[in-house]
Amino acid sequence: MDFTLSKEHEMARALFKEFAEKEVKPLAQEVDETEVFPRETVEKMAKLGFLGIPVPKEYGGQGCDPLTYAMCVEELSKVCGTTGVIVSAHTSLCCDPIMTYGTEEQKQKYLVPLAKGEKLGAFGLTEPGAGTDAQGQQTKAVLDGDEWVLNGSKCFITNGKEADVYVIFAITGTVEKRGRMQKEISAFIVEKGTPGFTFGTKEKKMGIRGSSTYELIFTDCRIPKDNLLGQQGKGFNIAMHTLDGGRIGIASQALGLAEGALENTIAYVKERKQFGRAIGAFQNTQFQLADMATKVEAAQLLVYKAAMAKATQKVYSVEAAKAKLYAAEVAMEVTTKAVQLHGGYGYIREYDVERMMRDAKITEIYEGTSEVQRMVISGALLK
Amino acid sequence: MKIVVCVKQVPDTAGGVKFNPDGTLDRGAMLTIMNPDDKAGLEAALRLKDQYGAEVTVVTMGLPKAEEVLREAMAMGADKGVLVTDRVLGGADTWATSTTLAGAIRNLEYDLIITGRQAIDGDTAQVGPQISEHLDIPVISYAQDIKIEGDSVVVERQYEDRYHVVKAKMPCLITALSELNEPRYMTPGGIFDAYKQEITVWGRADLKDVDDANLGLKGSPTKIAKASDKVRKGAGEKVSLDPDESVSYIVEKLKIKHVI
Numbered sequence: 087m088d089f090t091l092s093k094e095h096e097m098a099r100a101l102f103k104e105f106a107e108k109e110v111k112p113l114a115q116e117v118d119e120t121e122v123f124p125r126e127t128v129e130k131m132a133k134l135g136f137l138g139i140p141v142p143k144e145y146g147g148q149g150c151d152p153l154t155y156a157m158c159v160e161e162l163s164k165v166c167g168t169t170g171v172i173v174s175a176h177t178s179l180c181c182d183p184i185m186t187y188g189t190e191e192q193k194q195k196y197l198v199p200l201a202k203g204e205k206l207g208a209f210g211l212t213e214p215g216a217g218t219d220a221q222g223q224q225t226k227a228v229l230d231g232d233e234w235v236l237n238g239s240k241c242f243i244t245n246g247k248e249a250d251v252y253v254i255f256a257i258t259g260t261v262e263k264r265g266r267m268q269k270e271i272s273a274f275i276v277e278k279g280t281p282g283f284t285f286g287t288k289e290k291k292m293g294i295r296g297s298s299t300y301e302l303i304f305t306d307c308r309i310p311k312d313n314l315l316g317q318q319g320k321g322f323n324i325a326m327h328t329l330d331g332g333r334i335g336i337a338s339q340a341l342g343l344a345e346g347a348l349e350n351t352i353a354y355v356k357e358r359k360q361f362g363r364a365i366g367a368f369q370n371t372q373f374q375l376a377d378m379a380t381k382v383e384a385a386q387l388l389v390y391k392a393a394m395a396k397a398t399q400k401v402y403s404v405e406a407a408k409a410k411l412y413a414a415e416v417a418m419e420v421t422t423k424a425v426q427l428h429g430g431y432g433y434i435r436e437y438d439v440e441r442m443m444r445d446a447k448i449t450e451i452y453e454g455t456s457e458v459q460r461m462v463i464s465g466a467l468l469k
Numbered sequence: 470m471k472i473v474v475c476v477k478q479v480p481d482t483a484g485g486v487k488f489n490p491d492g493t494l495d496r497g498a499m500l501t502i503m504n505p506d507d508k509a510g511l512e513a514a515l516r517l518k519d520q521y522g523a524e525v526t527v528v529t530m531g532l533p534k535a536e537e538v539l540r541e542a543m544a545m546g547a548d549k550g551v552l553v554t555d556r557v558l559g560g561a562d563t564w565a566t567s568t569t570l571a572g573a574i575r576n577l578e579y580d581l582i583i584t585g586r587q588a589i590d591g592d593t594a595q596v597g598p599q600i601s602e603h604l605d606i607p608v609i610s611y612a613q614d615i616k617i618e619g620d621s622v623v624v625e626r627q628y629e630d631r632y633h634v635v636k637a638k639m640p641c642l643i644t645a646l647s648e649l650n651e652p653r654y655m656t657p658g659g660i661f662d663a664y665k666q667e668i669t670v671w672g673r674a675d676l677k678d679v680d681d682a683n684l685g686l687k688g689s690p691t692k693i694a695k696a697s698d699k700v701r702k703g704a705g706e707k708v709s710l711d712p713d714e715s716v717s718y719i720v721e722k723l724k725i726k727h728v729i
Contacts, residue, residue, distance in 0.1 A: 094664045097540065101655045135656045148658030158657070 089387075098154050102161035105134070106169075114166035117296035118441050123248050124296055127169055132203020136173060141181055141201035145193055148201075152331075156338040156393040160386075163342025164349070165438075167445030168296035170342055174335030175244040176200070179453075180207025183253050183273065183328045187316035196251050196275055208249035209332075210240035210276075210302050211325050218458050220255075220325060223271055225304065227256035232311045234274060236304040239286065242452070246300025247285050252276045253328070254302070255321050271321035275313045282307030293444035330403045332453045333410040334396060337389045340410070340417035340449035344382045347417075347424035347442045351375065354428055365427070374427060378420045385413040404466045411459035414449035421446040470523040470617070472514045473577055474547065475570055475584040475600070476507040478531055478538040482589065485698075492693035493560055494590060503538050506585025510645035512652040513615050514583050515546045521617055524548050526577060530558065530569050536668055543663035544655035551577070555672035560686030563591070567599030568683040572676030574604065581622065582642040586611055597644035607637040610644040 109130055117124050131137055139155040141147025163170030184197045199205040216222035225238025236256055259270040276283060286301030316324050355366035365371050392409035395402035421443035425432035432439050450456045480486055481500040489495045514525045527542040529535050530553040539550030553573045584597035601608035613632060614625035620639055625632045627646060682688055710718055723729045
């Protein structure tokens with residue numbers, strides 16, 4: 087077993103790192119403070135192909151593997167969790183399902199501009215009453231002639247108001263499954279600007295504050311019949327498969343946040359003096375750092391393994407769940423320790439670790455809570 | 470149009486500098502980057518390619534590891550890469566380096582050669598102009614702007630307080646300043662493509678019209694007496710005095726140290 091990255095991956099990491107340091111880091115604090123979506127950064131990333139990394143070249147992407155994409159989200163998140171999740175939600179939750187389930191026409195019409203970064207993508211599954219319980223959907227789609235008519239709402243949608251293309255899930259009927267009636271869920275592609283598609287309130291969040299999180303409202307929103315994504319009734323499977331990929335993106339974001347916090351802390355403990363010595367000279371600090379670094383590396387191995395699994399395996403739910411569960415919990419633990427090692431300064435917004443700790447929390451919640459990841463992992467163990 | 474860009478892999482000063490016992494740089498042991506002036510030269514070539522259409526070939530001389538800098542250039546958009554590497558070429562000063570690069574470039578077709586003004590490790594600014602001498606073509610150094618007019622280049626040549634507009638017929642050589650432009654980033658897909666491409670590797674035998682007496686350490690007239698890393702200085706002494714007293718104080722100190 088060889089844990090060395092290829093030269094290509096090393097160079098790609100150097101690119102993402104340079105971009106993150108030069109273009110993203112200087113804005114991270116302002117993006118958090120003002121809660122303004124970093125549109126200019128997104129445009130720069132679009133120009134460099136960062137919004138279509140794992141999409142094949144024939145569809146406007148970069149033709150790279152999921153590992154390269156994971157490393158991009160990781161490096162961006164090291165300096166700005168908001169920027170990391172913008173790329174993750176766009177790529178994993180919008181490009182990926184269209185790439186996997188879209189017709190050739192849908193790919194040409196939607197995937198190409200998404201991968202080129204001319205358009206931004208989002209994903210609408212969660213509803214006020216349907217989070218972890220994705221079956222609790224209320225949004226409905228009814229076929230009327232050549233159009234689907236959507237009614238309902240989605241909440242906590244990342245890239246909410248900034249996106250142009252949305253993958254939306256809605257109930258299209260009921261089906262009998264093991265003697266019980268269940269909702270039949272289907273996936274649709276909805277464009278911004280479609281009459282009847284409006285935005286509700288902008289969420290005020292604890293972290294990733296520059297990310298545009300909105301409620302989406304559909305009121306007799308008519309979309310072409312051809313905008314059904316995949317087969318009718320396969321929406322739940324599409325959502326779950328998409329989230330498997332999404333979890334690798336969020337695990338990468340969590341990993342980046344943990345790494346960023348660790349790097350900041352290493353620099354800080356060398357500078358900060360107490361009792362006449364740098365606090366890095368105290369064994370407590372050293373042991374904390376050792377634990378943090380070990381967990382960060384373990385998280386990285388799980389994340390990279392899951393990314394490689396996506397490239398080579400048809401099913402990678404368990405790998406993705408383990409990566410997300412562990413990386414998210416490590417992100418929370420490491421950022422919290424980073425704040426602690428910064429002492430009072432760590433609690434001040436001027437210091438990056440304060441933001442990183444707030445940003446880390448969401449990684450334990452969105453795209454499947456840590457509890458959901460445990461359900462996926464244990465479910466496979468006890469099958 | 471065919472453009473040859475010479476690039477050098479130089480130590481990343483952020484990563485520390487290491488020396489061989491003979492005073493030359495231990496390049497194998499250091500983190501490296503593409504020399505900033507060369508990167509600006511490459512960007513200038515890529516912009517000419519975007520604007521007028523051109524084939525851009527990047528040439529470097531160095532250890533086999535210098536292949537990385539060619540891959541980087543290709544990931545930015547260069548079409549071809551040539552690595553000149555051979556044990557007998559090691560330890561070269563500017564004379565031996567320019568002789569080697571000219572020997573390699575003689576094998577290539579070119580309308581324009583672009584080099585960086587100088588490398589951040591040697592800081593001589595000699596290699597570019599020397600290559601033009603070897604190839605007997607005009608050189609315009611310190612370019613801050615490059616335009617093509619028919620079969621000529623029109624270059625703004627930078628001075629401290631002004632610039633000259635200089636026109637030269639191609640083929641010619643231009644040395645670029647890092648202020649010339651903001652080099653583009655690589656693209657992720659470009660990186661993977663760059664590694665799929667072949668790189669031409671040339672050794673001593675492939676160099677055209679060169680004399681062994683002008684190559685490698687033996688062919689280098691420059692002799693390094695001593696080289697060292699920056700020595701960390703003490704914190705110094707802070708004294709608060711009025712200006713007249715300060716002058717006397719400093720003069721006294723300098724006298725004690727026999728500086729004056």
